[in-house]
Amino acid sequence: MKAIASTAWQFDIRDFVNVTLEGKRQVIGRPNLPPYPGLICVFVRLRQYGADEFYILTWEDLQKITITNHREYLRRHGGIRPKKHDSFHTAVRPEMLNNHRDRWEVFDTRLQDAC
Numbered sequence: 001m002k003a004i005a006s007t008a009w010q011f012d013i014r015d016f017v018n019v020t021l022e023g024k025r026q027v028i029g030r031p032n033l034p035p036y037p038g039l040i041c042v043f044v045r046l047r048q049y050g051a052d053e054f055y056i057l058t059w060e061d062l063q064k065i066t067i068t069n070h071r072e073y074l075r076r077h078g079g080i081r082p083k084k085h086d087s088f089h090t091a092v093r094p095e096m097l098n099n100h101r102d103r104w105e106v107f108d109t110r111l112q113d114a115c
Contacts (some may be wrong), residue, residue, distance in 0.1 A: 003044040008091035013070045017062045024085035026074055031067065034059045038110050045094050053096040056106045065097070066090055 002009050005093035013019055039059035046052055057065075070090050074081070081087055100106075 001042045003046055005046040008087070009043055011066060011090050011092065012034045013066060013088045013090040016066045017070075019070075019088060021086060025079040026075070026081065026085070026088075027079070028067065028071055031063055034063075040106055040110055041067065043092070043094075043097060053094065054102055054104075055094070055100045056103045057097065057100040058106060058110070061100065062092070066092060069096060 004082040015032070017031050020027050020029060036059075040060055041057055041062050043057075044052055069092070072107070073090075
């Protein structure tokens with residue numbers, strides 16, 4: 001579970017995919033295996049009391065979102081991060097997870113798959 005009171009959750013893209021440097025250019029390679037089989041991720045956006053937002057998704061879905069977002073960012077910049085070419089920082093903003101808001105059924109699905 002990760003919580004924010006600000007605008008985005010912070011990650012290292014290499015948690016999700018192999019990224020190498022060719023000079024200053026970042027090259028996205030093969031996706032990583034999940035750290036744990038069947039991992040479910042819960043993101044909490046802290047708001048005011050009773051109005052917190054919950055985003056529930058599988059690790060694989062989070063992986064696809066982060067890789068797609070990082071790939072698009074690199075494409076816009078010719079494969080080279082503009083400020084620090086060797087930074088592997090990536091961020092996930094709440095709007096990137098809109099399709100996963102309040103998806104509590106992900107737990108039921110994973111439990112059924114495990115049986």
